Amino acid sequence: MISTDEYEWSQQLFGGSDLGDTRRTERLVDVAARMASQMGQSLAKSCGGDQAALLGGYRLMRNEAVEPEAIRDGGFESVAQQAQAQSLLLAVEDSTSISYTHAVATELGLTSNNQDAKRNGFLAHSVLLLDAVSEHTIGLIGQQHWCRDRADYGKKHRRKQRAYEDKESYKWEQASVQMAKRLGSAMQRTISVCDRESDVYEYLLYKCGHDQRFVVRAQVDRRILHNDCKLFEALACDASALCCYTVQIPQRGGRKAREAKLLLRSATVELLAPAGRTVAQGSLSVNVVLAEELDAPAQSEPLQWVLLTTEAVSSAEEARQVVRYYELRWRIEDYHKAWKSGVGVERQRFQTVENLERMLVITAFLAVRLLQLREHLDAPTDAPETTCETVLSEDEWKVLWVSTEHNQPLPKIAPAARWAFYAIAKLGGFTDTKRTGRPGWDTVWHGWFRLRERLDGYQLSKSALTEL
Structure with a gap:
């Protein structure tokens, strides 16, 4: 259970960080605790007039000897330790943009496809660890952030010429590589849950090749072995119907919250490598759940998910469990909302990229605390x-x-x-x-x-x- 005491929480998360000097670690704990008690405020406002605390906080943020990665790694290590006691874990992943408009923005990269856009910043890929049984948020187990090179703008046609490791889509595999190092043996009971952007053949090949578990929403209508049809048509024709049941669809953007009646089908298929790609030939054996909404409201787009997975899907209960795992992927979207709207990462105004990165890392963990506090308060309402x-x-x-x-x-x-x-x-x-x-x-x-x-x-x- 999360501690409602900010200093206790901060000490548990960052107290083991190796910043090269124990006084720096103590200052990090103090800064994070103060900002947790005044969520969404600047460092100056969080210190509440305590000049010694404020000057110490600024010294930490401006200290070139303090690498943002060292702060991040300390938090990841704490989360990895907490995860060891859980019987089954979900690693929900997604990417977002963190944009700024003040002076330092000119040193950052584009966050949209519009070169003339005034907002520049970082792109971030986050991995949030959940307890699959209780569905509670454990913590942030991975996060990458980077700036797009302006020189690459308008050169999308060259994308196919770039090595897989040089593409942004490599972030999915990179996240799994880093997570496996942090979790150790617990990676065997961790299921990566990702949206359609992760439907990259090389990523699926990596996950299957390393016996790592996943639920990935399909985007590509791939060729399949021993079948003249591609994936989506083959599922519609041949997948076994398992059950119908009702799920709650939350409100998102212009979409209203509603109940949806789903028909679940399942199958096992052999996915063929994309033609002309320099990846291992042969095929990948994956299980698939097809979830289709029945009798959708006239003005609503019917829900349809094609979920590729390593999990068993032969029974209705197993297929429903896979769908539930994918429903929990929405937690990462809530996390990014907490990071931006709740913690206010985009409202930070440090004047160098390096100082901004240090604060970006601290606020990334503060956003997790917001999620956990809401779960803490909401948990017993039933x-x-x-x-x-x-x-x-x-x-x-x-x-x-x-x-x-x-x-x-x-x-x-x-x-x-x-x-x-x-x-x-x-x-x-x-x-x-x-x-x-x-x-x-x-x-x-x-x-x-x-x-x-x-x-x-x-x-x-x-x-x-x-x-x-």
Whole structure:
């Protein structure tokens, strides 16, 4: 369970980092803890007027002897240690862009296909580790970031001439190579879960060749062995129907949340290498789950997933489990939203690329904390009889009650955990104007940090009264 104490959390995550001097590690722990307590704020605001802490934080960010990789590796090592106790792990992956508009942006790369765009920055590929059983977020186990070379803009036609290792698509394999080194034997019980961008034959070849598990959404209609049809047509004709069931489709962008009735089919196929590619010849044996939405609303695009996997899919239960793993891939999108909207990585204003990179790494782990805090608060809401003291201290829930239940007497017994979750969201501005019945990420974050601010004030007042 995540610690709600910022310094305890920071010490657990970064306390083992090797920055070449224990004082630097202590400063890193202090900076991360302060920023965790003032999530979304700059380093200066996080220090709350403590000039010694602020100057120490700036010295760390500007210290050329502190490599961003050393900060990152310390966090990854902590997460890898936590993962050893889990029986089954999911490594959900995706990429995003981190853009800036202040002076240092001219030294960064393009983050879009528009060379005239004013926003430049980094591209980042993140790997988030989940407990497959509880579905809780364990932590960040991998992250690469890079800048696109402006000289390559407009030369997409040369892409086929470049070596696989020099293409951006190599990031998927590189992420697995690095993750395997960090997790050791735990990699055998780790399933990589990736979207359509990862449907790269060389990546699939690597995963199968190293006995690594995966669920990859297919994008390419590949040739298959001993079949005149390609993959998608062959599945539609020959895949075995297993079951129908209902899943919840969350709201994303302009898409409304809804229930979807899925028909699941499964098959095992031999994928042939792309014609003319300099990869190993022969074929790759993979299992496939085809999930198709039935009776989709008239104005909604029917959901259809073709999932390539190493997991067994012969039974309805096995196929549903693979689909569930892929549903959890949305967690990485929530993570990137937390990184940008919650933590505010794009609001940082360091004036050199190196200093910005150090802060980028710290904020990457702060974003994980936001995910974990929401899971921590939301976890017990399906058990109405559970009291809020499973997630809040006595002082926390009492301050929350006074803040949200105006003029209502303080109860003698702690209220339900469900009440606490919605009260925190209410404190963050939740009004349910969209009639979804569920608070969004932003309101839960804002409510939690408002509660922490009020709790600090309450505890300071108690301390002052005690001393009088």
